[in-house]
Amino acid sequence: MLDFTSQHTTTSDVAIRVRDLVVQFRRQTVLKGLNLDVYKGEIIGFVGASGAGKSVLTRTIIGLVTPKSGSIQVFGRELTTADDDERQQIERRWGVLFQQGALFSSLNVLQNVQFPMREYLDLSQRLMDEVAIAKLRMVGLPADVGRKMPSELSGGMIKRVALARALALDPDIVFLDEPTSGLDPIGAGDFDSLIRTLQQTLGLTVFMVTHDLDSLHSVCDRIAVLADGKVIEAGPMSTMLASEHPWLKEYFRGKRARGVPGLVRGE
Amino acid sequence: MEAAEAHRAEGSLTEHDLLSGRTSGERLQLTASGEWTADNAAVLDRLVTATAPAEGAVSKVDIDMRRVEKLDTYGAWLVERLIQGATEKGAQARLIGLPERFGVIVRTVHQNADELPPAPERTNLFIFALATIGRNMVEVGKSIALIAQMFGAVTMAFVRAVMHPTTFRWTSLVNQIDLVGWRAVPIILLITFLIGAILAQQGIFHFRRFGADIFVVDMVGILVLREVGVLIVCVMVAGRSGSAYTAELGSMKMREEIDALQIMGLDPVSILVLPRIIALIVAVPMLTFLGSMAAMYGGGLVAYLYGGISPEVFLQRLREAISVDHFIVGMVKAPFMALIIGIVACVEGLQVEGSAESLGMKTTSAVVKSIFLVMVLDGVFAMFFAAINL
Numbered sequence: 299m300l301d302f303t304s305q306h307t308t309t310s311d312v313a314i315r316v317r318d319l320v321v322q323f324r325r326q327t328v329l330k331g332l333n334l335d336v337y338k339g340e341i342i343g344f345v346g347a348s349g350a351g352k353s354v355l356t357r358t359i360i361g362l363v364t365p366k367s368g369s370i371q372v373f374g375r376e377l378t379t380a381d382d383d384e385r386q387q388i389e390r391r392w393g394v395l396f397q398q399g400a401l402f403s404s405l406n407v408l409q410n411v412q413f414p415m416r417e418y419l420d421l422s423q424r425l426m427d428e429v430a431i432a433k434l435r436m437v438g439l440p441a442d443v444g445r446k447m448p449s450e451l452s453g454g455m456i457k458r459v460a461l462a463r464a465l466a467l468d469p470d471i472v473f474l475d476e477p478t479s480g481l482d483p484i485g486a487g488d489f490d491s492l493i494r495t496l497q498q499t500l501g502l503t504v505f506m507v508t509h510d511l512d513s514l515h516s517v518c519d520r521i522a523v524l525a526d527g528k529v530i531e532a533g534p535m536s537t538m539l540a541s542e543h544p545w546l547k548e549y550f551r552g553k554r555a556r557g558v559p560g561l562v563r564g565e
Numbered sequence: 566m567e568a569a570e571a572h573r574a575e576g577s578l579t580e581h582d583l584l585s586g587r588t589s590g591e592r593l594q595l596t597a598s599g600e601w602t603a604d605n606a607a608v609l610d611r612l613v614t615a616t617a618p619a620e621g622a623v624s625k626v627d628i629d630m631r632r633v634e635k636l637d638t639y640g641a642w643l644v645e646r647l648i649q650g651a652t653e654k655g656a657q658a659r660l661i662g663l664p665e666r667f668g669v670i671v672r673t674v675h676q677n678a679d680e681l682p683p684a685p686e687r688t689n690l691f692i693f694a695l696a697t698i699g700r701n702m703v704e705v706g707k708s709i710a711l712i713a714q715m716f717g718a719v720t721m722a723f724v725r726a727v728m729h730p731t732t733f734r735w736t737s738l739v740n741q742i743d744l745v746g747w748r749a750v751p752i753i754l755l756i757t758f759l760i761g762a763i764l765a766q767q768g769i770f771h772f773r774r775f776g777a778d779i780f781v782v783d784m785v786g787i788l789v790l791r792e793v794g795v796l797i798v799c800v801m802v803a804g805r806s807g808s809a810y811t812a813e814l815g816s817m818k819m820r821e822e823i824d825a826l827q828i829m830g831l832d833p834v835s836i837l838v839l840p841r842i843i844a845l846i847v848a849v850p851m852l853t854f855l856g857s858m859a860a861m862y863g864g865g866l867v868a869y870l871y872g873g874i875s876p877e878v879f880l881q882r883l884r885e886a887i888s889v890d891h892f893i894v895g896m897v898k899a900p901f902m903a904l905i906i907g908i909v910a911c912v913e914g915l916q917v918e919g920s921a922e923s924l925g926m927k928t929t930s931a932v933v934k935s936i937f938l939v940m941v942l943d944g945v946f947a948m949f950f951a952a953i954n955l
Contacts, residue, residue, distance in 0.1 A: 403920040408681075419603055425610045427681045429642050435677035436638075442682045449920045468603050468637035499669045500638070 312371075313338045313471055313503040314359060319368035321351070321358055328354045330527030331368070336471075341497055341504040343514045345549065346524030352507045355524065356473055359505075360394055361385065372471070390418055392471040393464030397479065399456040401448040407434070407459050408444035414466040433462040436499075438492060454485040458492075465496065474506040478513055486510060490517045511550075523549075584612045593623040593656070595647070598632030601640025613643045617650040626651040631662035641667070641674040649678070708912070708934070715834075715912045719842055722835040737840040745806040746848030752805070753852050754859045757797055761789055761860030765867040778872050782879055783886040785864035790891040794857030796943060799902045802849055803935040807910035810841055811931040814914025815924045823915070833915075842907035849903035850896055857895060890955055898946050902939050909935040 314336040321329040328351040336342050346352045357363045359370055361377065370377040372388050380388070393414075401410050411430040415421055421429075431441050437458040448456060457477060464472055477493065478486035490510075494517045497504050508514060514521055515535060522532040523546060531541050538550050583605060586595040595616065601609060628647060633640070644660070651658035663671060688696075726733040768781035814837060817823055826833050861883075868874040874882075913931035917924050 404922050415603075420607050422607070422610055425606060425639075425642075428646070429606075429639055431679050431681050432638060432642055432674055432677050435679050436673060441679040445682060445684070449918070465638075468639065499673050 311337050313373060314505065315369075315371040316355075316359065317369045317371075319355075319358065319370065320366045321354055321363060322366045328527060329358070329365075332524075332528050334522060334529050334532070336503060336505055337520075338470075338503050339497075339501060340519040341493070341506060341517055343518035343521045344505065344507045344524065345509065345514065345521060347545070350524045351527060352524055353475060356475055356505070356507055360392065360473060361389070390467060391469055392473065393467065393469040394473045395457070395460050395464045395475060395477055397475040399448070399460035401456060401460055401463070403448050406445055406447050407451070410448070410459060411444075411462045411466050414463065418467055430462075430466070433465055434459070436496065437462045437465070438488070453480050454482075454489070457481065457489065461492075461496075465500070468500065469502070471503045471505060474504060474508075476508055476510075477506060478508065478510045483512075486512065487516075493517055583609055584616060586616060588623060591624045593626045593651075594629065595626065596629045596632065597644070598634070600635040601633055601643065602635050602637045603639045606639040606643070609640065609643050613647050613650075616647065617654070622654070623651075623656050626656045626658040627661050628658065629661045630664065630667070633664065633667065636667045636670060638670065638674055641670045642678075644671060645674050645678055711912050711916070712908055715838070715908050718834045719839060719908065722832060722839045723843075725835060726839060732835070734836055734840045737836075738844055741841050741844030742848055744809075745802065745844055746851060749802065749805060749848070749852060750855060753798055753801055753856050756801060757794060757856035757860040758863040760793060760797055761785060761863030762867045764788060764793065764860070765864035766871055769868065769872040773872070778874065779878070779882055781864075781868055781872060782874070782882040785861065785868075786883050786887040787891055789857050789860040789864065790887060790895045792895070792943070794860055795853045795895045795898050795902065796939070797860075798849060798852045798856045798899070799906065799939045800936055802845065802852065802903070803906045803910075803932055803939065806845065807906045807935045808928050808932050810907065810910035811914040811917075811928045812924065814838075814911060815917030815927055818915060818917045819919060819924065838907075838911045841911065842904065845903040845907040846900045849906075850899040853896060853899040857892075894946075894950055894955055898943065901946075902942060905938045905942060906935040909938060 312335050314334070316332060316334040319329050319332040319334075320327065332355065334355075344352050344355070354363060358365050359372075359377075365378065368378070373391070375384065375388060377385065377388065401407075402413065405413065408427065408430050411433055412426045415426050415429070431444060434441060434444060439455065439458050439462070443451070443455065443459070448459070451459065457480075461472075461474075461477070464474075474493070478489050481489060490513050493504060493506075496502060506513070506518065518535075520532060520534055521538055522529050523538070523543075524530070525543075525545055530543060531537065531546060535550075538546060541547070541550075582599045583601070584595060584597050586593060588594075599605070626648075628644065630644070636644075648658040648660075660671070687693075765781055765785050768784045769778055772778050772780050772784075814823070817837070823833050823837075826836060865876060865879045868879055869876060910931045913927040913934070917927045
């Protein structure tokens with residue numbers, strides 16, 4: 299078995315360490331002994347064919363799916379054996395951007411962003427309002443969006459509000475599930491640079507599931523490829539382009555990839 | 566500076582560590598240290614508020630940031646607020662020794678500082694109440710129009726189905742009859758049995774006082790056949806099947822399935838609404854019949870066990886007390902009530918908008934409206950039957 303995990307440095311640099319992860323749904327094994335390291339302060343892009351288990355991996359790490367066996371460590375703490383208190387402490391340190399935004403439809407934008415603050419911190423309403431407005435501004439929305447309901451927002455705005463909510467508690471890790479899907483190319487490009495800016499400003503570790511070749515090319519430090527329930531390749535874009543794996547060749551050097559500048563060399 | 570001094574005096578050691586200050590002449594020197602993060606934000610909020618200098622008390626505020634170990638957006642915002650507060654009071658504020666790694670976040674938060682737009686003003690409570698009443702009246706008018714419109718659309722769809730029977734969704738009809746009729750039988754039997762039993766028990770209890778026990782049979786027979794059987798069944802069906810119709814059509818609307826039917830040139834009313842309404846019109850009379858029988862059985866059982874009226878006597882008395890007219894009065898109402906329940910449920914289902922909240926609201930209003938209209942219709946029928954002496 300290939301090992302993409304040992305080549306890197308010490309444990310203290312690792313934000314998420316997944317070892318021999320097996321996830322099964324009834325008789326179907328989705329993840330078959332998956333290994334993965336996500337380093338602190340990097341943006342890792344996760345790719346794989348539809349149905350390969352990218353979302354399952356994300357959902358397993360954030361605790362929505364229980365693995366059959368294996369270990370998941372976040373900041374050196376084992377999640378599979380953690381009790382509720384420990385889990386909560388770790389959950390407090392990550393934010394998740396769901397694919398459809400998953401904003402609470404009965405709360406307005408400001409209340410959505412303040413929801414995690416209300417749960418975890420004991421703050422005055424004034425401070426929550428001020429910080430929530432600052433977060434909305436940081437994800438590129440004007441302050442008056444705060445009073446709107448999620449149903450009044452466009453797709454791109456929903457993603458931004460959801461990102462603001464994911465960042466509400468100043469997490470160390472952010473999980474993004476297809477952040478640019480459903481956005482127009484300009485909006486997607488803006489969102490990519492927003493993620494990069496926020497990552498640099500807040501020192502985030504970003505775990506991003508995406509199909510967007512532009513995103514992979516422009517913002518990801520590393521790319522991990524999921525196939526057959528395992529990570530078959532992990533590394534920067536150059537590694538992907540050099541790979542001889544047939545699926546990777548098709549993915550990064552196929553028809554769709556040609557339009558992406560810098561992705562295909564020698565044309 | 567007194568406020569901050571006072572705070573220092575009573576504050577814990579950690580609070581003191583986060584922000585401390587002293588005044589020297591015109592200059593206020595603040596020292597920030599430790600972790601300026603979300604976890605300490607509540608304490609920092611109080612400290613920052615307490616530290617705000619009085620108007621014109623100082624002309625310079627220096628904030629020493631050298632000993633800050635951690636800073637996130639919460640901390641950066643509070644630093645920003647400290648500076649804003651000082652500036653508002655006419656003092657010159659500046660940060661000293663800000664560690665380089667915090668430069669970006671402090672600048673970003675500064676650039677993104679903004680006021681919360683004011684909440685929309687509350688109008689006068691009296692005017693608000695009047696406006697609500699007015700708005701609700703308009704809503705009532707609208708929903709009557711929508712029901713009439715749906716009634717027309719269903720009639721048209723029915724005519725088309727009669728002209729071209731092959732286009733009618735027979736499979737869907739059978740499936741719906743199974744769902745709203747056959748599968749409702751156990752719960753309908755159980756509930757009407759209990760209602761019949763309770764009626765008989767109450768009747769015996771009161772009639773016994775003047776030795777008229779036997780009249781409980783008249784009461785149960787007439788009440789169940791004319792009113793209670795059909796009403797209980799309609800309330801159950803509205804709650805069980807009406808809500809299901811609204812939720813089904815509503816979620817189809819949310820996922821654009823109705824739009825998909827429309828652009829394929831198919832009429833959603835013919836395909837989705839008509840089979841559902843016909844299924845109710847078929848099922849409700851059957852359920853009413855079964856329910857009435859179960860209620861009479863329950864009444865008879867209680868009359869026997871509780872009132873000592875033997876089954877033979879009960880049946881004999883029943884034959885004298887009721888005629889087939891009572892039965893017909895009950896049964897005639899059933900299909901009309903089914904029609905009302907079905908139309909209201911489908912109207913509400915097609916009114917659902919994007920959010921989950923709207924689906925819930927429409928489902929609730931479908932059940933409430935259809936039960937209300939069933940009662941109104943029952944009253945109209947009562948007047949009608951009285952007029953024709955039935």
